Amino acid sequence: MSARILDGKAIAREIRGELAEEVRQLKAHGVTPGLGVLLVGDHPASRSYVTAKEKASAEIGILSRETHLPASASVKEILSAVDAFNRAEDIHGILVQLPLPDSSMERDVLQALNPDKDVDGFHPVNVGKMVLGLPTFWPCTPHGILQMLKRSGIPVAGLHVLVMGRSNIVGRPLSILLSMKHALGNATVTVCHTGSRDLCRLARESDIIIVATGSPHTLTADMARPGAVVIDVGVNRVEDPTHPRGYRLIGDADYEDLLPRVAAITPVPGGVGPMTIAMLLHNTVQAARNQNRPKLER
Amino acid sequence: MSARILDGKAIAREIRGELAEEVRQLKAHGVTPGLGVLLVGDHPASRSYVTAKEKASAEIGILSRETHLPASASVKEILSAVDAFNRAEDIHGILVQLPLPDSSMERDVLQALNPDKDVDGFHPVNVGKMVLGLPTFWPCTPHGILQMLKRSGIPVAGLHVLVMGRSNIVGRPLSILLSMKHALGNATVTVCHTGSRDLCRLARESDIIIVATGSPHTLTADMARPGAVVIDVGVNRVEDPTHPRGYRLIGDADYEDLLPRVAAITPVPGGVGPMTIAMLLHNTVQAARNQNRPKLER
Numbered sequence: 168m169s170a171r172i173l174d175g176k177a178i179a180r181e182i183r184g185e186l187a188e189e190v191r192q193l194k195a196h197g198v199t200p201g202l203g204v205l206l207v208g209d210h211p212a213s214r215s216y217v218t219a220k221e222k223a224s225a226e227i228g229i230l231s232r233e234t235h236l237p238a239s240a241s242v243k244e245i246l247s248a249v250d251a252f253n254r255a256e257d258i259h260g261i262l263v264q265l266p267l268p269d270s271s272m273e274r275d276v277l278q279a280l281n282p283d284k285d286v287d288g289f290h291p292v293n294v295g296k297m298v299l300g301l302p303t304f305w306p307c308t309p310h311g312i313l314q315m316l317k318r319s320g321i322p323v324a325g326l327h328v329l330v331m332g333r334s335n336i337v338g339r340p341l342s343i344l345l346s347m348k349h350a351l352g353n354a355t356v357t358v359c360h361t362g363s364r365d366l367c368r369l370a371r372e373s374d375i376i377i378v379a380t381g382s383p384h385t386l387t388a389d390m391a392r393p394g395a396v397v398i399d400v401g402v403n404r405v406e407d408p409t410h411p412r413g414y415r416l417i418g419d420a421d422y423e424d425l426l427p428r429v430a431a432i433t434p435v436p437g438g439v440g441p442m443t444i445a446m447l448l449h450n451t452v453q454a455a456r457n458q459n460r461p462k463l464e465r
Numbered sequence: 466m467s468a469r470i471l472d473g474k475a476i477a478r479e480i481r482g483e484l485a486e487e488v489r490q491l492k493a494h495g496v497t498p499g500l501g502v503l504l505v506g507d508h509p510a511s512r513s514y515v516t517a518k519e520k521a522s523a524e525i526g527i528l529s530r531e532t533h534l535p536a537s538a539s540v541k542e543i544l545s546a547v548d549a550f551n552r553a554e555d556i557h558g559i560l561v562q563l564p565l566p567d568s569s570m571e572r573d574v575l576q577a578l579n580p581d582k583d584v585d586g587f588h589p590v591n592v593g594k595m596v597l598g599l600p601t602f603w604p605c606t607p608h609g610i611l612q613m614l615k616r617s618g619i620p621v622a623g624l625h626v627l628v629m630g631r632s633n634i635v636g637r638p639l640s641i642l643l644s645m646k647h648a649l650g651n652a653t654v655t656v657c658h659t660g661s662r663d664l665c666r667l668a669r670e671s672d673i674i675i676v677a678t679g680s681p682h683t684l685t686a687d688m689a690r691p692g693a694v695v696i697d698v699g700v701n702r703v704e705d706p707t708h709p710r711g712y713r714l715i716g717d718a719d720y721e722d723l724l725p726r727v728a729a730i731t732p733v734p735g736g737v738g739p740m741t742i743a744m745l746l747h748n749t750v751q752a753a754r755n756q757n758r759p760k761l762e763r
Contacts, residue, residue, distance in 0.1 A: 274599070294596050295589030298641075299633050301572070325660050327667075333644055335597050343596075343641070346631055346656045355661040358644045362623050363653040368670075369625075 179441035200455035203252035208238030260286035260451035309341035311442025324353035332379035388424035477739035498753035501550035506536030558584035558749035607639035609740025630677035686722035
């Protein structure tokens with residue numbers, strides 16, 4: 168028997184369809200959601216992520232405006248671009264594409280965002296609100312994974328979920344959201360990392376395994392029990408001369424080996440990635456609604 | 466064989482001794498750490514907690530100033546008292562004793578604190594900074610537990626820690642701090658709750674079990690493996706006519722039954738409680754230092 172493949176592209180399309188309808192309704196009230204995109208430098212992967220996000224925005228009627236600064240931009244220039252988006256009334260959400268060429272600037276830049284426009288959910292006050300269960304923007308990849316599980320008919324409540332990796336962007340917020348008391352949470356959650364002992368046993372006892380380490384072969388086939396659900400957040404380039412681009416993308420899990428063994432698994436690409444973008448659009452629509460309450464209640 | 470009893474009173478005394486020395490040094494630079502204490506109403510337990518905190522402050526040379534409002538105080542009156550502490554230059558830390566008589570006010574009141582004076586670490590921006598690994602005040606009970614484990618020679622790195630309970634004040638921040646990469650963390654952490662399946666198996670596989678559910682008998686003797694370490698955060702009153710006050714305090718774990726079985730355990734009272742107060746003092750001294758950098762660097 169082969170695993171069910173969790174089709175992130177299809178689920179993301181469904182969500183984008185719902186959001187397109189929401190945007191139509193907002194526009195009927197004179198509100199066009201606006202996303203400010205800040206790209207610093209010309210890293211090909213960053214460029215391609217930004218393009219994908221702008222394209223997805225346009226498709227559902229979100230206005231996106233890009234500020235592109237050279238890789239040599241000073242922190243002052245970057246903060247000034249953020250400030251312009253903070254003050255622009257037609258921009259409701261701001262996306263700073265990471266990593267910045269100088270990653271030591273990231274903390275100051277992210278903290279400079281108006282938290283009401285922080286659609287990535289990276290500002291400390293929004294992270295805190297998420298942890299405390301207050302209304303805020305949930306970070307896009309974790310929220311995308313929760314939506315994917317829910318819309319695939321895999322309720323996590325009461326199940327044991329192993330989150331491999333504890334990054335600020337994926338593993339940490341995901342583990343928190345999974346264990347909180349709400350409709351998409353209520354799981355029993357274990358967070359592990361490279362220093363964890365007994366990792367194989369832990370993994371084999373888990374109902375759902377989410378791999379977000381950024382390292383290929385983190386989850387091998389022997390680590391998942393038959394019937395487990397595997398969500399693979401990794402996107403790793405490996406050289407492959409048979410591919411037109413000279414490389415192909417693989418995840419953090421051994422997809423081909425796991426496929427015959429587990430109950431369900433996400434592919435890479437086409438799994439978590441499209442969900443991340445869909446939730447960015449979701450947060451942008453939410454931001455536009457939050458910032459236009461009086462107009463919308465008229 | 467009987468378990469080693471982790472003596473919170475003794476460890477807290479050691480920490481208070483270190484802090485008294487720090488306060489002496491601050492005073493030599495003209496800085497007296499000041500703690501503003503806000504008590505609303507006359508709940509006996511709250512009154513006794515506040516008194517204990519003020520007494521512990523005085524003993525190490527921290528100035529404490531109490532504002533006591535009647536249980537009938539409006540949210541406006543409470544916010545005005547917070548604001549006075551926010552603006553007082555001789556007050557570096559603010560403690561709002563919880564619960565407030567009207568607990569629906571707590572969110573607004575805690576968010577009104579100047580985050581730089583939020584020595585309980587409950588403000589969303591401080592919770593977010595903690596999660597992101599930025600400098601901030603760690604909440605007192607979780608930090609007290611980490612210090613207690615460290616000072617008892619029980620390093621948690623690589624061990625499997627089960628946190629039972631996911632409150633905003635104890636379980637949630639503790640589980641996050643335990644799994645983060647720092648000198649007191651780096652554990653593999655599972656958070657469980659009343660809806661968790663297979664709780665007995667989970668508990669029996671854990672090296673350290675931290676019970677913070679607020680319910681007596683959450684952890685029974687059969688749930689801990691021989692050699693486990695048990696930290697009991699619970700403080701529950703049970704009627705006991707043989708005691709002078711008519712009640713005695715018990716934790717969330719079955720202490721007497723666990724004692725012959727596990728490697729180490731905290732008593733109730735005298736375990737986690739004194740550590741919480743010690744870390745409140747620690748945060749207040751830290752706040753005084755942060756707010757007087759220019760004076761101290763002279």
